[in-house]
Amino acid sequence: MIAPRRLALTLSVLGAVLLTVAAGALLVGSAPVSPRAVLGVLVGERGEGIEAVVVLNLRLPRIAVALLAGGALAVAGVAFQALTRNPLADPAILGVASGAAFGVVLAQLFGVGSGVVAALGLSAFAFAGALVAAGIVYLIAATDGRLPIQTLLLTGVIVGLFFSSAITVVISVVDFDRLGGVIHWLLGNLGPVPAGSLAVFGALMAVGTWLVLGRARQLNLLALGEESALQLGVETERLKRRIFVGASLLTSSVVAFTGPIGFVGLIVPHLLRGFLGPDNRLLIPAAVLGGGVFLLLADTLARTVVAPAELSVGVITAFCGAPFFVYLLRSRYRVIP
Template sequence: MNKRNKQRLMPWLLLIVVCVAVLFSINCGYLKIPYAEVLASLVNPYSPESSVVLLQIRLPRIVLAVLCGMGLALSGCTLQAVTENPLADPGILGINAGAGFSVMLFLSLFPSLHVRTMIYQPLFAMVGGLFVAVMLYGFSKRHGKVRPDYMLLGGICLSAGFFALMLIMGADMDNSSYQLVARWLAGNIWGSSWHQVKALIPYLLILIPMLFGMMNVLDLLLLGEEASLALGVRVERERRILLIIAVALAASCISVSGGIGFVGLVAPHMARRFVGARHRYLLPTSMLMGGLFLLLADTIGRSLFQSIEIPVGIMISVLAAPYFLYLLRKQT
């Protein structure tokens, strides 16, 4: 099989693998549901015989894991191209922490809005994430050029600072609120419902087509700033637009899933090994790889020990941290 056919075939193969992983995840847990009952519940969800466990507990969680994995992977892939840094990731650059801090402020100051509707929560997360992105952009720009090493170091510092602020805020909360915040910080999609899925989908439907429409710009940015300018690309303008899209994608996913890191780092690197660096193939492959990665991590976390459930953010860190060290080793 030649390279071009492999690039075209890989997203379809991954889509099939994601569907198989969804079927596998549906039947993982304390209660086993026969697949005949699964099919009957999906075909006629309003029948009295439909599975409440499947439709109201497991399926929303599975859908949310896939959607958040897709959004975080696309965000990481975009950030790596914009910053010219293969180690860029929404979590490492502090965007997740900034979005999380903004969500904590929202939960503390406007609890009634959170109860009535979740549409405001992603908006607050985007404000926090964009604030961090603006700070990083200004900090890492030297003599008119963005320095990738400065952006990485600044992101690590900002991430630590915002996590410290979140812990300080959490210490002043009552016990029930603090438990909620602690689970959110760990990256936990336990207890997800269709409410969170409906809150996330509108943002993805807007942001993902915008990003796919700029695939050629991402390819040109990989050539370097001077070559891109020579080809007529307004580099700074396109960078800002792509940075806003990447931050909005990460923040909207983080607002409903909690502090999940490393997906935006690992998924694009794994995708590049299969389809190369051209974003026409890299973006859809990274998107599906991220959805599959997060779904499998969540399934393992809730099935590994039946008595306890490991938050998906912790499982992702356990699985992806060694790979991050490997990438860091290659860069030095």
């Protein structure tokens, strides 16, 4: 099939799945709101009352956050995998998410105001943290310009642990009240984000996705190795810098608004690759929608499975992701000594 038509088909199928899941998520929750009432609120018949608050101020923004965060994490996963030529790469495994989280904790420490200013400040600190962590991982793991799988994974884990410990230090030293709900946030939670901050999140996600998607064709060629890509006309150094920045921006914006949520960038690209093949021009747009669907499903599970209490969505993705990672490591990408 011609590639653009295949892309259109993929996006319409995933779009339909996304709408279905979003509709489902809108109907479920600990507050008893009947489907009829939800529909009534949506078409504007019931503008006030508890139902309107639950649907418009709680459930709808939360669905939006889930879709944005899931899409961003999945695209960041595809980008890091293409960049490192390694299907096991993921923002959390590579330690980038921990770096971003450390940035957010520092930002909390200094105080960043409130509202949209706070959203921008947190994002900036998270972005700086992500860049520093990714840069350290790259510098340690690169040997002769290559990133061997074992070294890369180990380095990522170690850098991640380092930044997690740094976060623990800050939390232990600083007065607990000043850090607010940082513990809760560190587990990865999709709370309803106010409209202004949501717009900032959406904009950051759009910029990051554009940075990565705009070089999808070149990323395909990078799979042949840097030298071959260069010999085919790809300016590899510029490409790597751009993808590095884009993927770090996506990761850090998710961390800033929801906390570190692991494994989405590993699971979703892998599943999509099974259906679509490795062409990044299909994979990246599909990851935007597929990642959203996956995280929305996980979050809906997180807020219903122990209702009226709530689990952190990061717990759900880790429970899915950890066995999945082991499966990938043992079956698909067994390292030959």
